[in-house]
Amino acid sequence: MDILSQSFDLFFNAYNFLALFAGVIIGVIVGAIPGMTTPMGVALTLPFTFNMSPVTGILMLLGVYKGGLYGGSITAILIKTPGTPAASCTVLDGFPMAQRGEARRALDMALYASCFADLISNLSLILFSGSLASLALQFGPPEMFTLIFFSLTTIAGVSGESLPRGVLSACLGLIAAVVGLDIIYGSERLVFGSTELMGGLDFIPVLIGLFALPEMFAHYTRKAGMGTSASPLQGIGATFKDFRNCFKSILRGSIIGVILGAIPGIGGAPSAFLSYSEAKRNSKNAANFGKGEIEGVAASESGNNGVAGATLIPLLALGVPGDVITAVILGAFMIHGLKPGPLLFTQNLPMIYALFMGIMFSSIALLAVGKVAIKGLSKIADISYDILYPAVFVMCAFGAYAVNNNAFDILVMLCMGVVGYIMLLGRIPAAPFLIAYILGPMLEDSFRQSLLLSGGSFGIFLKGGICWTFWGLSALLAFLLIRSHSKKSRQCQSQCTSC
Amino acid sequence: MTKRACNITVGICGLIWSLCMYFILIPIGIAMPDDLEIRAMSPQFWPKIVVIVSALASMVCIVQNLAQNGKNSNQDCPSDLLPIRVAVRRVVVVLASCFAMYFLLAPLGLVIPSMFLMFFLMYYAGERKLLKLTCIAFAMPTALFLFFNYVAEIPIPMGIFEQLL
Numbered sequence: 147m148d149i150l151s152q153s154f155d156l157f158f159n160a161y162n163f164l165a166l167f168a169g170v171i172i173g174v175i176v177g178a179i180p181g182m183t184t185p186m187g188v189a190l191t192l193p194f195t196f197n198m199s200p201v202t203g204i205l206m207l208l209g210v211y212k213g214g215l216y217g218g219s220i221t222a223i224l225i226k227t228p229g230t231p232a233a234s235c236t237v238l239d240g241f242p243m244a245q246r247g248e249a250r251r252a253l254d255m256a257l258y259a260s261c262f263a264d265l266i267s268n269l270s271l272i273l274f275s276g277s278l279a280s281l282a283l284q285f286g287p288p289e290m291f292t293l294i295f296f297s298l299t300t301i302a303g304v305s306g307e308s309l310p311r312g313v314l315s316a317c318l319g320l321i322a323a324v325v326g327l328d329i330i331y332g333s334e335r336l337v338f339g340s341t342e343l344m345g346g347l348d349f350i351p352v353l354i355g356l357f358a359l360p361e362m363f364a365h366y367t368r369k370a371g372m373g374t375s376a377s378p379l380q381g382i383g384a385t386f387k388d389f390r391n392c393f394k395s396i397l398r399g400s401i402i403g404v405i406l407g408a409i410p411g412i413g414g415a416p417s418a419f420l421s422y423s424e425a426k427r428n429s430k431n432a433a434n435f436g437k438g439e440i441e442g443v444a445a446s447e448s449g450n451n452g453v454a455g456a457t458l459i460p461l462l463a464l465g466v467p468g469d470v471i472t473a474v475i476l477g478a479f480m481i482h483g484l485k486p487g488p489l490l491f492t493q494n495l496p497m498i499y500a501l502f503m504g505i506m507f508s509s510i511a512l513l514a515v516g517k518v519a520i521k522g523l524s525k526i527a528d529i530s531y532d533i534l535y536p537a538v539f540v541m542c543a544f545g546a547y548a549v550n551n552n553a554f555d556i557l558v559m560l561c562m563g564v565v566g567y568i569m570l571l572g573r574i575p576a577a578p579f580l581i582a583y584i585l586g587p588m589l590e591d592s593f594r595q596s597l598l599l600s601g602g603s604f605g606i607f608l609k610g611g612i613c614w615t616f617w618g619l620s621a622l623l624a625f626l627l628i629r630s631h632s633k634k635s636r637q638c639q640s641q642c643t644s645c
Numbered sequence: 646m647t648k649r650a651c652n653i654t655v656g657i658c659g660l661i662w663s664l665c666m667y668f669i670l671i672p673i674g675i676a677m678p679d680d681l682e683i684r685a686m687s688p689q690f691w692p693k694i695v696v697i698v699s700a701l702a703s704m705v706c707i708v709q710n711l712a713q714n715g716k717n718s719n720q721d722c723p724s725d726l727l728p729i730r731v732a733v734r735r736v737v738v739v740l741a742s743c744f745a746m747y748f749l750l751a752p753l754g755l756v757i758p759s760m761f762l763m764f765f766l767m768y769y770a771g772e773r774k775l776l777k778l779t780c781i782a783f784a785m786p787t788a789l790f791l792f793f794n795y796v797a798e799i800p801i802p803m804g805i806f807e808q809l810l
Contacts, residue, residue, distance in 0.1 A: 183739065190797060310706035314659045317699030321666065321692060327686040328675075335688055359764040365738050365771065434749070536766035537785050540759045543790045549800045553750050560743055567736070572655040574649075590691045602683035629694035 153499035156201050165195075165202045166508055169209020169514045175219020176210065177229045178523070179545060183350065184214030184230055188474045188604065192481075200482035201497060203403070205504040207478050208458075211471050212264060212508050216450050217415060218517055219256045219521050223443070224249055225538050227358040231349055232414030232450040234580050236421050237357055239435065239442030245436055247382070254384035255440050255515040257445045259396045263448035265509040266400035267407065270526045272502050275459045287595035288606045292616035293409070294589045297416045299423070301578040308630065311389045314580045315569065319582030322347055322483055323590075329595060342554040347562075350553040351546040352583060355562025358542050361572040362535040363563065384440070392444035395425035399445045403452015413582045414450045419577070421449025427626065436575075457506060461486050462498070463465030652710040659703030667668035667698045739766065754804035 168189065176187030207262030218230030223240030236256060245253040279359030285293065301316045325336045326346030337343045389396075406417040425445030426435040435442045457472050467473035479486050484494060491498060508539030520598050529537075546559040569576055600606035607613055675689045684690065726732060742765055749758040764782035773776055791798045 159757060188798075189773055194766060201646055255763065308706065308709075310702040310709065311652070311655060313702035314655070314699055314706065317663075317695050317702065319776070321693040321699075324692050324695075330686065331678040332651070333688050334674075334679055336670065338674055363736050363739060366735040367727055369727055437754040528758070530771035532772040533767055533781060535770065536763045536783070539766065540763050540785055541789060543746070543759060544755065544786075544793060547755060547801070551799060553747070553755075556747050556750065560740075560747060562741065563743075572658070573651060575667065593691070594686055597685050602685060604685075 149496050151497065152496035153503065156496055156500035158502040160538065161198070161202050162205055162504060163507075164304075166209045166504060166511050167515065168506065169211075170213035170511045171387040173210040173213020174220070174515055174519050175213075176215035177214035177233075178220045179229060179541070184211060184218070185471050185474060187214050188471050192474060194477050195478060196481060198381070200479075200484060201500045201504065204501060205477055205508070207475050208505060209245065209477070209511065210509055210525040211438055212451075212512055213515065214471075215454055216257065216260045216512060217519075219260070219443075219447055219450070220253065220519065223252045223256060224523065224554060225358070226240075227538055228362050230354060230414070231353060231529060231580075232418045232453075232585060234357060234415065235418040235450070235577070236352060236443055238422070238438050238577055239437070242438030242519035243440065243443065247622065248438070248440075250382050251384045251388070252443050253520045255392065255443050256512065257446040257520065258384060258389055258519075259392070259399070259444040259511045260516070261509050262396050262398040262511060263403055263450075263452040264454050265506070265520050266397070267404050267426055268505045270404040270408075270454075270504075271455040271458050271462070271505065275463045280326075284612065286371040286467060287592040287599060288609065289612040289616070290409075291596055291607060292418075292613045292620070294585050294592060296616045296620045296623070297406075297585055297609075298581070298589070299421055299627065301581055302345075308573075311432045311572075315496030315574045316578040316582035318569075319579035320586040322352065322579075323583050323586030329591060330598075336571065341551070343590065344451075347558055348532050348549055348555055349583070350549045351537070351559035352562050353580065354542045354546055354581060355559040356435035356566040356569075356576050358538055358564035359559070359563025360543075360576075362539055364570060365531055365535050388440055389444075393443045395429065395441050395445040396419070396448040397499040398424055398428075399448030403454075403596075404456045405448050407456025409521075410460050413457075413609075414453045418446040418450040418579070419455050419581050421452070422446045422629075429621075430513065447588060458505075461488065463487075465490075649710050649713060653707055656703045656706035656710065662697060662769045663696050663700035663703060667700070668759055671696065671701065694696070696708075738769065742766065742769075750802060750804070752804050754802045754806055756790045756801065756803065757806065 166586060172191060173184065173187055173545030177184055177191075188207050191207060191210050195206055198206065214230065219236040219240065220229065222228040222233040223244050226237055228234040228237055240252045240256065243249065246400040266307065269501040297483055298316070301312055321336070321640065323346075325343055327333070327337075327344055328335055354493055399417075402421045402424065403414070403417045406412045406420070409416075422435075422442060422445045426432050429435065429439075429441055431439050458475075461467050461476060463471045465485065469478045476486060484490060484497075542559060543556050547553060548554045549555055566576055569579070578616070596606045597604075608617075670690050671689055675692065676685060678713060681687055707795060728736070744764055746758040746762045760782045764778055767778050769782065790801050793801050
């Protein structure tokens with residue numbers, strides 16, 4: 147009881163609430179600007195927290211983190227330019243909804259799904275941090291390889307009408323991820339003497355080029371007056387019925403987010419795609435996915451935000467940062483003289499409880515800030531495309547440059563825009579490219595690390611229950627997805643013959 | 646182009662790309678270390694697996710569509726598209742202007758070329774209100790410059806205008 151009252155004293159003061167709200171606002175703005183990544187936002191906010199108390203400072207950073215995860219989906223829905231990698235999955239259904247004049251509904255659903263998933267993730271952090279962290283610790287390179295391999299089955303879920311074209315797109319993404327220096331031998335791979343390519347292709351220019359630019363190029367091939375602006379937005383937000391219809395997908399996505407978030411190094415993007423793929427597989431409206439299905443937005447956003455609390459599990463329980471953002475937050479802990487890990491729970495329990503209270507409150511802060519942001523930002527969908535696309539291009543160019551302060555990234559963005567446009571013409575889906583581009587390096591690294599451990603024996607991938615579980619799940623999921631694809635194409639063929 | 650013809654073209658292009666990668670680009674672009682003990686650890690091993698998978702996917706794409714009855718493939722001619730020649734010309738012009746902005750970055754910085762590009766792209770898209778165009782083309786890059794330079798503290802290149810600031 148004494149500890150609890152100390153925790154209340156630590157948490158309940160106006161500064162904490164203000165810091166949390168300010169953090170969420172900064173995060174939403176940063177997330178919504180292409181090129182401004184959430185880690186960048188957290189890093190930029192960090193110096194402002196030096197003079198704050200540990201709880202206030204850390205809560206502000208957590209606010210930026212959570213706001214950033216949601217903010218990425220705003221531009222993904224409105225202008226097909228995901229602010230964060232994880233929001234790229236939201237584009238698939240969010241943008242078609244915006245084109246239909248349902249931007250407000252998509253944004254509302256993205257917010258509700260984000261807040262719910264965030265809440266579930268926070269609860270998991272509080273309830274299961276110990277046990278989930280110990281499970282995550284059992285993941286060595288072979289287990290990681292099988293997990294990522296399992297995540298790659300999501301490609302089938304976002305391949306659209308043709309599975310081979312989806313696989314082809316994924317292979318392009320895997321090859322793009324190869325560019326750079328080899329991690330083991332340090333030899334150049336597909337660099338062809340360019341020093342700029344040695345560090346590989348940065349994710350943000352690839353993301354912007356692949357999603358935002360093809361749409362702009364395609365706009366110039368349409369007759370004047372076609373798609374000059376989206377339909378009006380007034381009064382068409384998501385209803386409780388929408389939320390209830392999507393609830394299963396949101397819950398599933400939240401759980402996927404929690405599990406993947408607890409594993410260091412996975413991040414929000416694979417979680418969002420896996421959640422989307424599972425929602426599509428189980429939905430009654432599977433045929434509408436990719437064409438503006440609200441359940442698709444809900445699934446991807448819940449998967450994306452479900453990782454938010456869970457990434458703090460290895461950080462708080464073991465002192466292991468799960469991604470770049472939690473690494474910055476780890477730095478904040480250290481600046482305030484705290485060392486995350488098991489000892490933190492014994493030495494600073496009131497502070498941990500105060501942080502947990504703040505983390506729970508952050509979901510409410512996200513909901514409040516998000517609702518205000520939607521009202522203001524959804525007006526973007528009313529702007530004429532003749533003005534919007536050039537403005538988006540300029541914003542993308544600044545964003546691509548800002549990632550590394552490197553003009554070469556603008557060239558990468560333009561080249562990826564050309565690749566994306568060619569893919570658009572050939573009806574090759576861009577999402578598998580992106581999933582493979584994200585997961586490719588992790589897959590290859592864990593593959594080669596495993597072989598290094600085993601001295602070249604492939605038997606290492608069949609050792610242990612975790613590996614077998616993921617092989618089994620991959621096989622089952624691949625079978626189900628291929629069967630549903632072939633069923634769909636047979637149905638389509640019979641429909642075509644009858645007409 | 647019909648959907649079927651498009652799929653076959655994609656399959657053929659994918660196959661050609663895979664073969665080029667496997668036989669030309671990977672051997673030239675990825676150096677093999679001398680002290681290689683395990684074949685699977687080679688830097689070429691993983692890209693070659695990927696390329697083999699892409700070749701297989703391309704072949705499946707071709708075979709699937711060749712096996713389909715030609716009558717079943719629906720014609721895909723969206724009515725909102727411009728004639729192909731005009732569309733190609735417009736895309737080439739837009740692409741060329743975007744690349745021109747990149748090449749002007751070193752001498753002129755990011756802000757001024759962005760203003761000109763934005764003005765041109767909006768005009769080319771069909772917007773004809775010159776005052777509106779000028780205001781937006783000036784305001785947007787300026788706002789982005791001010792945000793990145795002074796709020797996010799990311800220096801934006803200004804080229805020859807660097808000394809003016």
